[in-house]
Amino acid sequence: MSDTRPTSRAKPKPKRSTKQKVLWVTAGCTALLVLAGGAVYYRLNSNITTFDGDALSKDRPEAAAPDAQGRTPVNVLMIGSDSRGNGNSDLGGGGDDGARSDTAILLHVYADHKHAVGISIPRDSLVNLPPCKLPNGKWTKEQTNVMFNSAFSVGNTDQGNPACTQNAVEKLTNLRVDHTIVVDFSGFAAMTSAVGGVEVCLPNDIHEGDLNPNLGHKGKLVFAKGRQKVSGQAALDYVRVRHGIGDGSDIGRTKRQQAFLSSLIKEVKSKGMDPTTLLPLADAATKSLTVDPDLGSAAKLMSFAMSIKDVDLHNIKFLTAPWRYEGPRVALVHPDVDQLWAALKADRTIDGQDASAQSPAATDSAAPSAAPTAEATPTPAADAKNAEIKVAVLNSTGESGLGSKGAEAVKGAGYTVTTVGNAAGKPRSTTVVEYGTGERTAAESVAKLFPGATVQPGGRGLSVVLGHDFAAANPASAAASAPGAPGAPAPLPTSVSGTARSADDDPCANVSYG
Template sequence: MRSKTWSGTRTVAVTVAVTMLILAAGTGIATWAFYGHLNRNLDTSGDIQHLLDGADDNDDGPRRPLNILILGTDGRDCKGCSIDGESGAGGSDSTILLHVAADRKSAYGVSIPRDAIVDRPECTTEDGKKIDEAKDVMWNQAYALGGPICTARQTELLTGVPFDHYIALDFAGFRGMVDAVGGVTVCIPEAIDDKEHNIFLPAGTHNLRGKQALDYVRNRSSTPNADLGRMRRQQYFLTTLSTKVLSADTLTRPRRLAKFAAELSKSISTDIGSVSGLAELAAQMREIKPTGVEFVTVPNAGFPTGDPNWGRLRILPESDQLWQRMLDDRPLHDPRDPAPSSASPTTPANPGSASAAPGPTGSGSSAGPGSEAAPSDVPADAMSPEEKDKDAADNGLCAPA
């Protein structure tokens, strides 16, 4: 029961800022007026309440690495967002720990499933509300109770890694961003027929907009891998979306780009105080190439049948290797540590192909959440074509071209 996460997450952190940098780079008064408009849209939430020393130092240039917490939130109050009958502020639907190397030439991300069971530290929300510590709670409860500030504090407790910034992106603006660029083309291998959540998407290659796009990235009932499969589909979708944003079809159409940036700026919550701050972050990462970014899911397994946490995930001790890599600013493939973690890294597939899917890694057992999932150390290039096809099918993706 293992998976990778969004390769498109690179763009949630980087392309978000790059897009705004492009819009703010001109010297015309209209450009700067629009820059001010984006700045007013941006939700500049409170600072991270660090449990650890080491982040937010003044020397945040290329002399030391950056660690950024990226959150995709499942709040359901926006019109049409409630696909599952729930309402109100949900928990963090997707969590990515993005590590940017000190030389700013490479990066990798580690995903934490929303159903993982962890300990939550005490924290204080932006409006001063105290959230008590708790043992053995679901990962996404921290966001539901205290927003990104509490999630960042929880992340430091789990990993032992100090984080410099957080960026949260909500689904209300996600629909607008997709529509702003004319939709996103995806390949669906089998029809999604989810009567419980009223999600119906036909098999084949389709240009998804609005509610259909939202349904695609939020549905987790259509594949054996459930939430982990959803993370893979989010990876695929966001990679394709970001490619379209950075294509000539968008960058040469100022109105389309401006609409996308406006929707994006309304959807971000961050401790970075301004659009210019995001632009500075983008500038630091301008040399990072897509092939230099890898993504894994934290090693995890389901709780055994009969356990009170059956149906949830436990984070395995092997995850300590990933956190230590971040602390040491080491790559996922490090010759000094030839034994890889149980979550095999991947690089993005070609998102320009309608049938492209993220390059698969060994995803372990596709058994239900109550089973013990054996670790998988099978890298993508060691998998047979049949294994790759099964991996894609188990996660609701078309087979790699």
């Protein structure tokens, strides 16, 4: 008997619309991106090491109060460590007595987040060191007149003692350090590679014997004179070289470190301050990063980086705390250095502006002035040749802030400012540009920056000697930080304010000392 039951047929599956496919693909891609992003942040978080917050002093300066708009300045201590750990010995790190701090820069980000200044503290500076916590939990006694970089070595560990260095900086400056970041050699080298290299400049050739004085002979050429791009080990060698340039001091090396950081910031900003740029940089950095507990996550690090992305290169300044030699060591100069810390505590820029104040009203910009200011004066077009012309700016009037103002005008035209200071002799009624043999043409060009200035021979090199005519044309220079203004700190001497480097300065300018 035959089977007459109908055969079953599989029902056809309904077709998915193109729209549904797109939705599924989009959802899948989004999920992958979220997972990838989570994986990146997990990796960054796992990279980061934090130091013991209980090792910070209990007697700390007060945190800065918010301004009228609820904004606060931020102080970040950046330390370069020569630790031998984490593979750093292969890059030239440390000795047998634990890690040391090769570099220490206190970065003050102003409340307006439109200005920032990095103050280098020479590692050989003689300071008073407050009590610091040892690895065994005990605290040291206060030490007087010791080298600043000895703070990082307290406890003699491969990781160093960043909390002790932060304690020392807070004691020295009376400023609350909000965050501390330590980068070792391998992290620094990786960061420079992550951005594709950094442009640097050297005034003369550097050989192996300059990097290693114990070599006993000149050795091979390591860096040729002039501009070049460096990354990895070469970048590390550049910021560490002392010998063969200037007087071979750590002060000269500090100037090259400031020039390098300026170029690094310029390189990062040129690529765009966004996660696409910052994440690879963060990945490279965090593998060798130690931070304070309050900055111990990728999200917090990224948030801080993004918070300063709108600071213009010209408004990022670097300078060295006022210093002088004291035998083989360095003494900080008082009261100049005290005035610098007071200016930062009041959130005043180094040229006397109050960064916590609200932007001036539009009507203020229309206020009449007695004479054209340096900024209002048309300047000759800056070209590459201008950078080769070195100019000293000297203030003969005795009024604070004028030297810095004159130096800004000279820098703005592309010239290289070598010195900012006070002129010897009697005050000048008019500004004079003095020149040496064969420099008259250059002197006449520089004089165009200062209406009414005269040109005359005198000594070696080019010098702008500012007179009372320049003071009359720039009354705000002296008034902006007038000692009589309520709550205003004493104005910074031009020996401090006039030596600042802007992040947009020529990388070949001011890279050595002596």
